[in-house]
Amino acid sequence: MVIKKGKFTIEGLENVQINIDKVTSSDEEKEEPQGPTPAPDIHELRDWDMRLLKRYEPVYSPICDLCCYCTYGKCDLTGNKEGACGINMEAHQAREAMLRTLTGAAAHAGHGRHLLNHLIKRFGADHPIDVGPSDIKAPVTQTVLGIKPETIGDFVPVLDYVEEQITQLLATTHIGQEGSAIDFESKALHAGMVDHVGMEVSDIIQISCLDMPKSQADAPLVDVGMGIIDSTKPVLLCIGHNVAAVTYIMDYMDEHDLFDKIELAAICCTAHDMTRVNPKAKVVGSLSKQLKYIRSGIPDLIIVDEQCIRADMMRETSKLHIPVIATNDKVMYGLPDRSKDDIDDIIRDLASGDQPGVLLFDYDKVGELAPKLVMKMAPIRKEKGITALPSDDEFKKLASSCTQCGACVIGCPQGLEIDKAMEAAVEGNLTLFEELHDKCIGCGRCDVECPKNIPVLDVIEKASQKVIREEKGKLRTGRGQVGDPEIREEGVNLVLGTTPGVVAIIGCPNYPDGSRDVYEIAEEMLQRSYIVVTSGCSAMDIGMFKDDEGKTLYERYGGGFLKGNLLNTGSCVSNAHITATTIKVAAIFARRDITGNFEEIADYVMNRIGAVGLAWGGSTQKALSIGTGCNRLGIPVVLGPHGPKYRRAYPGKAYDKDKWNILDARNGSVHNVEPAPEHLLISAENKAELMPLLAKLCFRPGDNNLGRMLKLTHYNDLSEQSLDVLPDDWHIYVRSEADLPLAKREKLLKILEEEHGWKIDWDRKKILEGPARKVDISFQPTNVPRLCKGAVE
Amino acid sequence: MAAKELDTTRNAVPFDKANIPGPKMAKAVKAEVAGKFISKAKRPLLIVGTAAGDDGVIEIVRTMAGKGIPVAATGSSLKRLKEEGIDATYVNLHALVSYLKDPDWKGFDGKGGYDTTIFLGHTYYYASQLMSTLKNFTKIKVISIDRHYHPNAGQSFGNLKPDDFIKALDVVVAQL
Numbered sequence: 001m002v003i004k005k006g007k008f009t010i011e012g013l014e015n016v017q018i019n020i021d022k023v024t025s026s027d028e029e030k031e032e033p034q035g036p037t038p039a040p041d042i043h044e045l046r047d048w049d050m051r052l053l054k055r056y057e058p059v060y061s062p063i064c065d066l067c068c069y070c071t072y073g074k075c076d077l078t079g080n081k082e083g084a085c086g087i088n089m090e091a092h093q094a095r096e097a098m099l100r101t102l103t104g105a106a107a108h109a110g111h112g113r114h115l116l117n118h119l120i121k122r123f124g125a126d127h128p129i130d131v132g133p134s135d136i137k138a139p140v141t142q143t144v145l146g147i148k149p150e151t152i153g154d155f156v157p158v159l160d161y162v163e164e165q166i167t168q169l170l171a172t173t174h175i176g177q178e179g180s181a182i183d184f185e186s187k188a189l190h191a192g193m194v195d196h197v198g199m200e201v202s203d204i205i206q207i208s209c210l211d212m213p214k215s216q217a218d219a220p221l222v223d224v225g226m227g228i229i230d231s232t233k234p235v236l237l238c239i240g241h242n243v244a245a246v247t248y249i250m251d252y253m254d255e256h257d258l259f260d261k262i263e264l265a266a267i268c269c270t271a272h273d274m275t276r277v278n279p280k281a282k283v284v285g286s287l288s289k290q291l292k293y294i295r296s297g298i299p300d301l302i303i304v305d306e307q308c309i310r311a312d313m314m315r316e317t318s319k320l321h322i323p324v325i326a327t328n329d330k331v332m333y334g335l336p337d338r339s340k341d342d343i344d345d346i347i348r349d350l351a352s353g354d355q356p357g358v359l360l361f362d363y364d365k366v367g368e369l370a371p372k373l374v375m376k377m378a379p380i381r382k383e384k385g386i387t388a389l390p391s392d393d394e395f396k397k398l399a400s401s402c403t404q405c406g407a408c409v410i411g412c413p414q415g416l417e418i419d420k421a422m423e424a425a426v427e428g429n430l431t432l433f434e435e436l437h438d439k440c441i442g443c444g445r446c447d448v449e450c451p452k453n454i455p456v457l458d459v460i461e462k463a464s465q466k467v468i469r470e471e472k473g474k475l476r477t478g479r480g481q482v483g484d485p486e487i488r489e490e491g492v493n494l495v496l497g498t499t500p501g502v503v504a505i506i507g508c509p510n511y512p513d514g515s516r517d518v519y520e521i522a523e524e525m526l527q528r529s530y531i532v533v534t535s536g537c538s539a540m541d542i543g544m545f546k547d548d549e550g551k552t553l554y555e556r557y558g559g560g561f562l563k564g565n566l567l568n569t570g571s572c573v574s575n576a577h578i579t580a581t582t583i584k585v586a587a588i589f590a591r592r593d594i595t596g597n598f599e600e601i602a603d604y605v606m607n608r609i610g611a612v613g614l615a616w617g618g619s620t621q622k623a624l625s626i627g628t629g630c631n632r633l634g635i636p637v638v639l640g641p642h643g644p645k646y647r648r649a650y651p652g653k654a655y656d657k658d659k660w661n662i663l664d665a666r667n668g669s670v671h672n673v674e675p676a677p678e679h680l681l682i683s684a685e686n687k688a689e690l691m692p693l694l695a696k697l698c699f700r701p702g703d704n705n706l707g708r709m710l711k712l713t714h715y716n717d718l719s720e721q722s723l724d725v726l727p728d729d730w731h732i733y734v735r736s737e738a739d740l741p742l743a744k745r746e747k748l749l750k751i752l753e754e755e756h757g758w759k760i761d762w763d764r765k766k767i768l769e770g771p772a773r774k775v776d777i778s779f780q781p782t783n784v785p786r787l788c789k790g791a792v793e
Numbered sequence: 794m795a796a797k798e799l800d801t802t803r804n805a806v807p808f809d810k811a812n813i814p815g816p817k818m819a820k821a822v823k824a825e826v827a828g829k830f831i832s833k834a835k836r837p838l839l840i841v842g843t844a845a846g847d848d849g850v851i852e853i854v855r856t857m858a859g860k861g862i863p864v865a866a867t868g869s870s871l872k873r874l875k876e877e878g879i880d881a882t883y884v885n886l887h888a889l890v891s892y893l894k895d896p897d898w899k900g901f902d903g904k905g906g907y908d909t910t911i912f913l914g915h916t917y918y919y920a921s922q923l924m925s926t927l928k929n930f931t932k933i934k935v936i937s938i939d940r941h942y943h944p945n946a947g948q949s950f951g952n953l954k955p956d957d958f959i960k961a962l963d964v965v966v967a968q969l
């Protein structure tokens with residue numbers, strides 16, 4: 001029965017009249033008031049940024065000591081000197097970091113805009129948003145812009161805002177504009193925040209329109225790895241991030257029963273999104289596999305869209321007679337636009353090699369042409385006998401022609417000892433190359449450097465054929481958001497600390513020591529009951545390795561938002577769901593109003609939610625913008641040793657006590673607290689150093705005893721495991737004996753007494769004196785004075 | 794033929810070929826010069842990274858620590874140093890450069906900052922970037938006694954063969 005507004009009588013009850021004005025279900029959300037900063041302009045969250053930057057003072061590591069922006073220069077800024085326009089090194093580096101963040105934000109926003117226009121055309125602006133079982137459908141958008149989109153068309157003004165902010169921020173890099181480092185930093189944080197909005201839009205609209213998993217913990221498993229492709233079939237390889245065109249190929253292949261006849265595979269995030277739409281597709285792997293896989297000669301046709309596509313594509317593919325179809329105007333490679341031409345004519349020109357590639361913006365044509373062309377190309381390429389990698393004899397000759405000059409090593413960003421591997425290969429020992437294969441990021445710089453013109457990357461690939469054939473893993477397809485019901489269940493554990501933290505392993509494959517590390521990091525944290533969230537290339541690499549029983553982590557651990565689970569949110573743009581999860585915890589668990597209320601939510605996240613981001617192989621500008629967006633929301637991020645090339649970090653200074661004053665929202669009183677989280681953006685040199693750091697960055701001032709005890713247990717254990725010592729700062733995180741790990745309580749109390757001079761009551765095993773502060777369960781930590789009771793706005 | 798003289802100034806090009814920061818690049822120095830330079834420092838700090846695992850290198854760390862130079866163990870080097878009974882303080886290298894930049898930092902012993910940092914045994918590109926912080930934002934002297942030329946140091950060896958590297962380190966400590 002639908003109850004309408006009005007009057008009615010209930011049978012059997014005479015003279016009773018009930019007036020119903022509005023029916024509310026118990027689940028219905030309360031209408032939230034608009035917060036103080038809906039759609040904030042650059043300066044509106046500046047106070048929050050200044051709070052962050054005061055504690056986490058930016059540290060710059062210039063990669064180039066010059067400024068080459070304008071024709072006054074080049075200017076030498078070495079030693080923090082000023083250039084001709086008056087900008088100094090510090091401000092210039094802050095500007096550089098902001099610019100890189102902006103580049104990343106623009107890449108995601110540009111992607112979102114392309115997809116939004118396309119999907120509105122295809123499904124209509126009224127197409128409803130469907131992200132799964134959530135009332136809070138677009139948490140980042142709601143928090144930043146103060147609006148609650150219901151249809152995909154509602155995202156048009158959201159992207160308008162993002163684009164406006166990007167333009168305004170970009171304008172500040174022009175000569176004669178911003179000159180303050182700290183304000184460039186605030187602008188970078190703003191760019192990072194709007195990046196998460198752009199990403200959220202991109203992923204929500206594709207989830208809603210393209211029938212991708214919607215908050216699905218048990219999203220299907222798909223194959224991943226260079227060894228999974230059946231190269232006896234025609235191989236169609238898609239590369240990039242934007243699934244728009246590729247969906248037409250999948251539809252056509254489904255309609256024509258072609259999935260058995262063609263291998264449809266992808267590299268980078270299109271791979272994620274393609275398998276989210278149709279798990280029959282396969283994932284070759286991350287960005288580091290791109291050149292390697294093209295060079296293997298296995299693909300018979302390549303479709304590219306945008307982002308993370310190699311610039312040397314046409315040179316590489318032309319050599320191997322692999323046609324390229326470019327489908328997005330961000331990457332056009334100087335190719336002719338054949339969108340208006342007849343499909344058969346295009347196929348003829350590509351198959352004959354008259355044209356190495358074409359632009360095709362008509363996706364109906366892409367959908368039909370690609371399967372047809374790949375089936376035509378496979379026999380042609382086979383007949384031509386195109387074998388990309390050197391034969392056994394050629395391999396020996398190439399390895400023997402190496403003079404061990406070391407030019408390739410000096411050119412290699414990883415400093416890999418290619419010369420030694422060549423020497424061993426001549427002796428018939430391929431193990432050095434096999435080890436090198438996983439560490440090699442497939443950039444091809446070694447080829448360019450070799451004075452003997454040895455195609456070094458081909459040699460690595462040839463030598464590693466055995467391990468490549470075995471590269472077969474499983475990936476859980478991107479599940480999208482974390483749903484409200486999951487937050488209701490797990491949020492309390494996370495805030496109270498029975499779940500010790502969330503570790504988000506995101507980003508690119510520029511790892512210092514091979515992709516196995518991300519697998520091992522994930523495994524260790526999962527075994528310790530952390531929630532591990534992943535996305536992008538890291539998500540693929542985590543799925544590449546197996547335990548003794550041949551199982552990958554995705555097969556061993558659940559995919560729900562529960563302690564000890566492994567969640568793949570999806571492609572790069574689904575990183576927004578990671579920040580969104582923390583917002584949802586604030587909204588659902590802590591009942592904070594999120595609408596247009598960024599600062600309060602960021603403050604809550606920073607003080608309460610033990611989440612840490614890890615971009616272990618972060619290389620792209622997008623990885624920086626994702627990290628910077630996390631930072632503005634109060635989530636610390638760790639980078640691998642390539643990370644300082646982003647030029648700026650936000651380390652904290654634990655020893656500077658003044659930096660760790662915090663307010664109690666109950667009465668505005670000031671408390672000096674432990675340094676938690678100690679850093680906002682920091683790097684680590686290797687995995688062993690990283691592990692305790694991850695655990696440490698999950699400490700929060702709002703931890704209760706149980707939470708702190710668990711976090712401290714893992715921090716101490718991981719430090720002993722990796723560095724062979726208890727960390728020298730563990731004691732500063734102890735507020736009472738209840739914070740101490742139970743099993744080691746006595747031993748640790750002894751250390752506190754003997755090494756730190758604390759007073760212990762040994763009968764009661766209680767700490768009498770020592771801790772910097774006592775734990776108080778109703779303490780409400782905040783960094784924002786206006787949020788304190790009685791504060792005057 | 795006389796034994797070839799050890800010259801640590803040769804081949805002074807960035808080990809990462811394109812790692813050319815600008816007009817100011819490290820002076821390539823002989824091992825004796827590096828040693829003398831360190832011996833003159835009032836408050837030196839030896840910063841040892843994860844790659845310092847070789848026995849020869851560890852011996853040098855031991856000798857330098859024995860001469861009273863405090864050792865900062867970055868990355869995961871602490872484990873190895875501890876096994877060798879060498880006293881060192883663990884610190885994250887990225888955090889350490891931010892401390893060194895701070896005029897109010899009192900050092901590991903609480904007695905004040907350091908005037909000279911000596912880098913040994915690091916992941917090349919990682920250390921290079923963090924030396925860049927010291928070079929551009931502090932007055933602290935940076936001397937690399939690593940195997941590869943570090944343009945962002947104040948003084949560095951050129952790119953050395955492994956044997957020459959150990960010989961060079963011996964010469965350095967002989968000056969202390």
Ligand code: SF4
Pocket residue numbers: 411412413414415416418439440441442443444445446447456457
């Ligand atoms: S392709 Fe691999 S081995 Fe060659 S330079 Fe790049 S990372 Fe080094």
Ligand code: SF4
Pocket residue numbers: 401402403404405406407408409418419422449450451452453454456
């Ligand atoms: S650059 Fe070429 S010749 Fe020199 S070591 Fe490398 S592979 Fe050998």
Ligand code: SF4
Pocket residue numbers: 268269286287307308506507508509535536537538572619620622623
């Ligand atoms: S994770 Fe990084 S490398 Fe991988 S697809 Fe995304 S941006 Fe590109």
